[in-house]
Amino acid sequence: MKKFLINMSKERKTIKIIEKSNEVETFNNKEIFLLFVGELLNRKKILTMLNLDDKTTLNITLLLASYKKWGIKLLNMLEGQFSLIIHNKNTNTLYIAKDKIGIQPLYFTSMNNTISIGSHVKEFYKVDEIQLSINPNALANYLQFGYILQPQTIFKECYKVQSGEYITFDLIKNNKQKTKYWLLESIYNEKKIVQNESIILNTTHNLLQKSVEENRLTNNHGLSLSGGYDSSTLVAITQQQSEKKIDTFTIGFHENTINEAPHAKAISDYLGTNHHEYYFTAMDALKFIPKMSKVYDEPFADHAASPTMLTAKLLKEHNIKNLIAGDGGDEVFATAEDxxxxxxxxxxxxxxxxxxxxxxxxxxxxxxxxxxxxxxxxxxxxxxxxxxxxxxxxxxxxxxxxxxxxxxxxxxxxxxxxxxxxxxxxITFGEHSETVDEIIGTYFKTTMTDGELVKSYAAMNHQGITLSTPFLNVNLIQYMAKVPASIKIKNGIKKYLLKEISHLYLPKKLMDRPKCGFSIPLSSWMKNELKDILYSQINKKRLDEDNIFNSSSIINIRNQFYAGNEAYKYKLWRIFIFQLWYENFTININKG
Incomplete structure (x- = not known):
């Protein structure tokens, strides 16, 4: 698991590493401290620019040379997923930075004469100077959306570094400044491409092929396969690029209305992958849902989180080190509703x-x-x-x-x-952006970044698996942002370009089917298998002890749902998940 926590004393201007996993690289001398964790997809390009040897140069050495040459502008050069911390001891300046898309989590707090930075905000309690407490306003944001949007966290005075952002701490003046070095909206605000469709399709296909190749980080890689266009296209391209059968994984359900496993199996059979499938049951839900609080740093209520955790477990059992996933396909290729x-x-x-x-x-x-x-x-x-x-x-x-x-x-x-x-x-869009751009751009910066990516990254990282997301390649995103909406959604066909690429590998009749979407039988499970554990979390005694919610109104939500009012299903689910998370958090605090 990629993990670190460091603490800087503003007074002494020194950094103390409280914990770090083996994947975290550091460099420290009299002039500079560097910390890097993540993956650089354009490593070879930067090595060439700096005349460094690929075989003997560590990422941290590459970044040190890059910083000496370009300063903090090195961030514009980097492609991949990463967290980067730079302490320039000569200027008493501290930089903390996150990758352009925001795949990898990075949190910070500045209180009581200390700056703490880490990959897991719920573990900030390990810093003596920090007292973590729930932010009621952030809790409200969680209840609204099922996750907490950037830059906030569930805790008071603790924040997320945002996608494509670095924060500069001036340790002399004791102030900080946020800088956006990459902004999605600025790309949508550029003039649209004026080319014929075949050129656009060919360019998009080439960019996607290159991205898939770059995202195959190890020989032990696997892919999630639902049978939909996103995952099927990635599987098809990856299999074409591989000399051996690739491993594909599907989670199925016994409820036919939400089960996509047969479609995934048909795709696997056609492409000849080494396919693995597992049917997620209510007993699995009972096992995995209580564990969500250990996997996710903040309360996180995405219904697909527990099946994603199961996927990660299966990947680990099959010695898969790198999952290539279809996150971002809807936002980049345009599934724009309404x-x-x-x-x-x-x-x-x-x-x-x-x-x-x-x-x-x-x-x-x-x-x-x-x-x-x-x-x-x-x-x-x-x-x-x-x-x-x-x-x-x-x-x-x-x-x-x-x-x-x-x-x-x-x-x-x-x-x-x-x-x-x-x-x-x-979020602000300019004159060249179209309605489709504004819809998919908004979902990209909210639901995808703080929902989908958090779900996938945390589950994989917990099992020591690296997440790769070929659709979130910056070059592909920047190109697709300039493609006119009339081609992204053509004659009512959403994700038109991706579907045309898919049809180069897979028969159209195999792909054209109603989309189920990845869902779980939430209501049934809460009324049956999860009922006892839900009542153990949502009852007057527990709510009164926690003193976070008004007990009577929360119990009313519980009672309305169990009286048969389905309108309260998602409200109750989010409160239930928060209660599980908060219980685990308080246990860790007491142990600490």
Missing amino acids: VHFFNKIATTPTFLKKLSSLPLEYIYIDKVPFLKNYNNLPKKLDKLKGVLNAKNIAHMIQVRNSIFLEKELKQHIKDYNQPIVTSFDA
Whole structure:
């Protein structure tokens, strides 16, 4: 597992390594301290630029030479997934930086005359000067989305370094400054490519092939295979590039409506991979869901987290060191839902939207006994009002994806007072971006970065497996951002270019089928196999002891769900996952 925690005394201006795994590289002399963990995909290119030997040069040596030549601008040169810390002792400057996409986690806090930096924020309790406490406003953000958006964390005064960002600490003046060295929106704001479709398709195909080759980090690599376009295309390209059968892995379900395993098996048979499949059951859920709190640094309620943890376990059992996964396919190649809806709202004059939302201010559905629990009606009306009043598409998506009303959060969480500032608030697009760009760009910077990538990276890292994401190659992203929306989604066909690439390897009739999506029978499991453990986490005694939630309102959510109201399913799930996480966190604190 890649893991580190360091602490800097602002007064002595010295760094103490509290813990680090073998994968973490460091360099330290009288002038500079460097810490690096991750993968450099363009290592050979930088070695050539610096006239260094590939066989004898460690990554940390390469980065030291790069910093001496380019200073902090070296970040613009690096491609891959990494965390980088540089302490320039001559200038008393500390830099902490994260890769452009934000694949690898990096946290920091600055309090009590100390700066702590690490890969796992929940382990900051190991620093004597730090007292971790739950941030009620961040907890509200978690309940809304199922994860906590950059730059916040679940703890007060602890933050995430954001994607494509470095933070400069001036140790003399005792201040810090954030700098974005790579910004997704700026790419979408560039002029669109004016080329014919065949050239665009060929260029995209070549970029994807190159990315897959770069992301095959070891000979012991495997791929997740769902049978959908994203994973199937990656498997097809990887198998073509390999001299032997590659290993593919599928998680199936006995519930036919959500089971994609037969489709994955058909793809595997056609391509001739060494295929492994495992059917995830309620007993597996009972085993893995309580362990999520040990894998994920913060409360994390993605329904696919536990099957992803199982995948990681299977990979380890088969001696797989590197998982090549399809994260980012929807965002890079454009699975943009409701384009017409968003475009219509965005282009409607502000005064008309305000006029339309005005009557909703005076409709109090939640005061009507029959209607307040009917088909989630109060939340739907509140969302409609929020969408009409949103200042841009990013905020429309933020409103649509949240599951609690603001007044509900104030009712449920003690000491909650206002929403936190997140990546949603910083998203801005320019004149050359299209509606499709704004939709997929927003999901890229929120759901994909803080949801999908966290889910995959944490599960793999926990088992010592390196995650590779070919769709998130920066060159591919930058090219696709300049492809017109009319080609990304052509004649209503989403991910048109990716599908055309896929059809070069796989028969169209094998691929064209309704998409199931990766899901689990959540409601059934909570009502049966998980019920006892859920009640052990959500009861008056436990809630009163924790003193985080208002016990009566949380128990009402539990009771409404078990009375048959499915509208409370996801709300209850997120509270349940938080309770499991918080219990594990307090156990670790007490041990510490």
